[in-house]
Amino acid sequence: MLDRNMKIDFSNxxxxxMHAPIVEITYKYKEKVRKVYASLEWFSLTxxxxxxxxxxxxxxxxxxxxxxxxxxIIEVSSGNMGLSLVAMSKFFNVKPTIIMPKSASSERKKLIxxxxxxxxxxxxxxxxxxxxxxxxxxxxxxxxxxxxxxNFKVHYLYSAKSFVEKLKDKKVCAFxxxxxxxxxxxxxxxxxxxxxxxxxxxxxxxxxxxLSKNPPYKKHMLEGLSxxxxxxxxxxxxxxxxxxxxDNDAMAMxxxxxxxxxxxxxxxxxxxxxxxxxxxxxxxxxxxxxxxKYLSTKLTTISSSKLVDNIEFLGLKVL
Numbered sequence: 528m529l530d531r532n533m534k535i536d537f538s539n540x541x542x543x544x545m546h547a548p549i550v551e552i553t554y555k556y557k558e559k560v561r562k563v564y565a566s567l568e569w570f571s572l573t574x575x576x577x578x579x580x581x582x583x584x585x586x587x588x589x590x591x592x593x594x595x596x597x598x599x600i601i602e603v604s605s606g607n608m609g610l611s612l613v614a615m616s617k618f619f620n621v622k623p624t625i626i627m628p629k630s631a632s633s634e635r636k637k638l639i640x641x642x643x644x645x646x647x648x649x650x651x652x653x654x655x656x657x658x659x660x661x662x663x664x665x666x667x668x669x670x671x672x673x674x675x676x677x678n679f680k681v682h683y684l685y686s687a688k689s690f691v692e693k694l695k696d697k698k699v700c701a702f703x704x705x706x707x708x709x710x711x712x713x714x715x716x717x718x719x720x721x722x723x724x725x726x727x728x729x730x731x732x733x734x735x736x737x738l739s740k741n742p743p744y745k746k747h748m749l750e751g752l753s754x755x756x757x758x759x760x761x762x763x764x765x766x767x768x769x770x771x772x773x774d775n776d777a778m779a780m781x782x783x784x785x786x787x788x789x790x791x792x793x794x795x796x797x798x799x800x801x802x803x804x805x806x807x808x809x810x811x812x813x814x815x816x817x818x819x820k821y822l823s824t825k826l827t828t829i830s831s832s833k834l835v836d837n838i839e840f841l842g843l844k845v846l
Contacts, residue, residue: 540618544571544578545685549693552788553842556804560841563803563810564694566686567790569817573607573614573642576686576815580710581611583681584670585619594668596620601667603627603655605707605751606635607816608672613644624667626655631750634820652755672708674759682714690715690811691722693846699723700808703770705730705752705795706738709761711813716765719811726767728810730795730802733771738763748774748825751795751815770805772798778825779832781818788843791818794826804838 547566554561568576588594599622602612609625616623624645627636639646649655663669672678702719704712706729716727731738732747737757747753749772774794781797784790792800796814803810818826 541579541582544582547571547576547686547689549689549846550790551842551844551846552800552840553844554804555839555841556837559807561804561807561809562697563800563812564690564697564699564846565796565800565803565812565814566689568813568815569792573610573638574816574819575607575611576711576813577607577611578615579681579685580672580678580708581608581615583677584672584675585612585615585621587677588668588670589619594619594621597622599624599667601626601659601662601669602672603652603659604672605652606631606639606820607751608708609639609644609646610635610642612670613639613642617643624662626658626662628652628655630746632820633823635750638820656756672710673756676760678708678710679714679760682711683718684714686711686813687715687718687722690719694723694811698809699725699811701726701728701803701806701810703728703730703799703802703806703810703812705749705798705802705815706758706761707751707753707795709758711815713760713762713765715813717762720765723811725811726806726808727765728768728770728802728806729766730770730772730798732798733773736771738766739769739771749777749794749798750821750824751793752798768806770802772801774825775830776801776832776834778828779830779835780838781826782830783835783838783840785818787840790814790843792816793818793821794824801834 735753777798
């Protein structure tokens with residue numbers, strides 16, 4: 528832990544994760560040329576969009592007096608949030624324990640430990656959420672990313688800001704995003720709907736159609752999406768369309784973005800890009816993390832996808 532007397536400048540700290548670059552990807556699909564505008568969220572302290580959420584939740588907890596130095600916190604995560612909380616906790620002098628399903632990639636597990644976090648593994652998310660309650664009874668504080676309004680607020684106020692500023696003169700008609708905690712979809716989606724008048728489209732795994740209420744839940748490989756619950760932050764009122772993306776298509780798309788454009792994205796980014804393509808509009812999306820946390824997964828295995836094979840990249844531009 529940091530020196531108890533060390534002062535933290537919150538505004539300077541935020542520079543490490545609040546400013547993701549945006550790229551314009553031009554592609555052709557079914558003889559139509561369109562554009563996708565994506566934020567590269569791996570340009571951040573631990574390499575994912577969850578850094579800004581972890582910061583927002585911890586900062587709010589301290590400022591509201593709900594967190595103090597030395598407190599033990601507990602959180603259920605598929606990986607990225609766990610890693611972000613462990614890293615950010617050093618700045619706030621709290622002690623994190625992360626509960627994660629065994630199915631998460633080995634890189635995520637190793638990184639959490641490397642950053643000094645305590646890691647508890649469970650068979651699935653249902654067991655993880657149940658265990659989290661037991662930790663709370665023992666005095667741990669759960670920030671609960673799935674219902675914490677600071678998760679929504681940081682995306683509404685900040686993640687959407689660059690899109691609004693840089694795309695206000697572009698012809699953009701849709702925002703497409705996967706749903707894990709739904710902080711990003713609901714926060715960015717609400718702001719972009721207000722400011723840019725776009726349609727909001729949600730992504731869910733083909734094997735886990737919880738948003739579209741088409742059970743049963745099945746295991747899938749889109750880590751970070753559909754964690755066996757419909758989160759409290761999911762705002763179905765702003766969602767105009769839900770797309771289901773298969774594991775294979777998402778991985779093939781992530782591979783293509785890496786191979787053709789040198790955008791080394793994770794699996795959920797591949798799913799998000801495909802959702803943008805299926806929207807049949809010039810669309811905004813999020814690339815939540817990069818591919819380094821998936822090297823032990825099937826992302827590194829060659830995948831074949833008719834959908835992905837029919838997408839032709841025509842150009843890449845950094846805005």
